Amino acid sequence: MNSHTRRAILASFPGIALAGCTGLSESGTSSEGESPSESRTTTENESLSESGTTTENELPEGCPTSLDLDVRWPRELDADTVGEFVTAYEEAYLLREYRGRTSQSRFHSADFSPYINEDPTQVDTGYEVTVILEGYSERPTMFLKAYEVDSEGIPKAEDHNIKESRLPKDSEYVSIEEVEDQRLRETLESAAESGTAKSDFIYDGAEIERYAEQIANLSSAVSLIGDNGGNELAYFDVNGTGVLLEIDIALVHGDIGGEYRYYVTEYVVWRAESTSAEDTTTPEDGELLECRLPE
Incomplete structure (x- = not known):
């Protein structure tokens, strides 16, 4: 994804929506006691709504409902919308983290170019997306x-x-x-x-x-x-x-690069860093970034 497209994505998402999470406990297991990876049985042809619904009572404890990233979270997910959302989200998330660590001043700059090189995979009630990151920072x-x-x-x-x-x-x-x-x-x-x-x-x-x-x-x-x-x-x-x-x-000047795995549903965003091609880390092994309540 080139810089023009990436900026266009950010501009097209005017605000982040607040809502809730999937039925995952704080430990990362489903209400039936299975881990997210064990409980995923959705096929490519099965609609997400048929995999179950989420209630407010099933929200993970302490799950943030907004990071104020100014990236709209689409209600209806498919391979296209979730890919665009995750690349825009990753850039906004990294800029927020970077500025928080370095203090805001004119004496620093950063530019990130996240992109996906393979189609998102539909799993359970959401999608797994792998994001490749390239960029730099000047401190x-x-x-x-x-x-x-x-x-x-x-x-x-x-x-x-x-x-x-x-x-x-x-x-x-x-x-x-x-x-x-x-x-x-x-x-x-x-x-x-x-x-x-x-x-x-x-x-x-x-x-x-x-x-x-x-x-x-x-x-x-x-x-x-x-x-x-x-x-x-x-x-x-x-x-x-x-x-x-x-x-x-x-x-x-410092170059920045990496690979990050997301799991996104209608209600939850998980993110984990991948250390190698053989890394078996799932997004739920990382950080639960954001939730929103069901409408």
Whole structure:
């Protein structure tokens, strides 16, 4: 499925519907005590409605009724609708998980391309669908490094690699008294005492964004770093000692791929990661993502 088609699918599903689940217990067994894989006897020609109905009392305990993924869950499932639903659902689910882990900020990006390479299989009251995932993510890293400078604003440390042509043309020095952030103050003060200082690497996108904006607000020599990161320099006055601060933000690219197995009915969505072609994992061995009540 190409990117245009994938986006079209997302656009065609304006909202997620709330409803309930199949007759699975919290342990993943049916009301007759059989596991989902053991109880599946539906043939390709048997309609889903003939396999039984679901009541609200049969909902798994604690099953979420909405993940707010903005993907419409079709009431009438067939091989076409369930395939489109699962590919759109997988992309929206991964974007939600990714943003939750990295904090929302402009210093990260991700793109996922889920697709199915074989027809969904009708089993019991629903369908099993295997999704192949390809994509990438870019996550930010940041460090702060400070150097004591001479009267001309050049770092005194012999091992620095900052070219004089990159030094701020505006020689205004920001007073340390204007710096409220503890990590930034400690880095500047340590450089004033020992000649150089460097902070630990920072990986949280929201925190990196805060530092980029804070330093830009403190010094007119620092522009807001672009979405792709960058390297900026600014001068500070640390109780009479000149210090040059370097803020460096880089984006680390990583490829993403995998295979995931879904089991979708009119009432429930299960998802599990597949580790290999020989993996016998079923979707019900994974996570029960969402349920909706019967109408």
